[in-house]
Amino acid sequence: GAKALGRGAWCFYEEGMTQGARERLAVEAGLRRALANGELRLYYQPQVSVASGRIVGAEALLRWQDPQEGLVSPARFIPVAESSGLIAPIGQWVLLEACLQAQRWRSAGLGSMTMAVNVSPRQFALSDLVAVVGDALAQSGFPATSLELEITESALAERPEQALALLTKLGDLGLRLSVDDFGTGYSSLAHIKRFPIDVLKIDQSFIREIPESGEDMAISSAIIAMGHSLGLAVLAEGVETPAQLDFLRQRGCDSYQGYLRSRPVPPDAFEVLLRDQLAG
Ligand code: C2E
Ligand code: MG
Ligand code: MG
Ligand code: MG
Secondary structure (H helix, E strand, C coil), rough: CCHHHHCCCCCCCCCCCCCHHHHHHHHHHHHHHHHHCCCCCEEEEEECCCCCCEEEEEEEEEEECCCCCCCEEHHHHHHHHHHCHHHHHHHHHHHHHHHHHHHHHHHCCCCCCCCEEEEEEHHHHHHHHHHHHHHHHHHHCCHHHHHHEEEEEEHHHHCCCHHHHHHHHHCCCEEEEEEEECCCCCCCHHHHCCCCCCEEEEEEHHHHCCCCCCCHHHHHHHHHHHHHHCCCCCEECCCCCHHHHHHHHHCCCCEECCCCCCCECCCCHHHHHHHHHHCC
């Protein structure tokens, strides 16, 4: 069977293998090829100050430029990358590429923004993240204090002791840490108190129905107030309308991301946004 052949070998589908399992194997084989052939890309989405309207950061978002299928979204391949362990080399590539790009923009005088990189829970378990981050910073020359790692609540909840030890070491490097998709995981409040977190990212599901949903306005207001009283910055994800931005401004939210300002874009298009800002 495929298993006996080992990783990296050609896979022969076993009889009786489910359609889902075949698809996973195909995606996994494709991902190995993508990594080897340089088919992975980073897109960048601006993080914008609510008060000034200026771009203060970027989030790096992974894409797979498949020669046959075109641009593949991370929702389709991150889960396979995680279960196969490929997330470790992929995550290492993402960290280095994001730091190299951010440092190129700094050197070109395009601003001193932060670069935010998503880190998956399995990357914690599989690789020495402190070493991987240290290498990316050393190779790129990008300052640790401008790099932000985005970690989901579930990663904090799954193995809190390991996560605390790791995040403390990363924080000691000078990095910023943010909690992604905040409000959708468990034990948020207990973890927020214990972990060396700098930023809460309000999940886009709480922003989407503002201003129609009174509940979502109440939840978002509460997250902003709680974050601020704990000394954290708060960013709102998925901001699509001027009404949503007005609401966030009234509540004193620090920054936002969303289609209202820009979709995630390739590096050359992001650079145009930075140059326009410099000119304007
Ligand atoms: P995330 O980190 O929460 O990223 C935000 C997602 O919301 C992105 O989807 C972005 O394109 C989308 N988005 C941004 N603004 C809006 C908006 O106004 N409206 C709507 N409807 N969506 C908006 P994307 O790029 O498809 O990424 C999905 C998820 O995949 C990410 O969620 C993150 O969890 C994961 N991901 C992406 N890149 C990486 C990576 O390099 N490593 C890891 N481990 N995970 C990644
Ligand atoms: Mg994120
Ligand atoms: Mg810190
Ligand atoms: Mg999110």
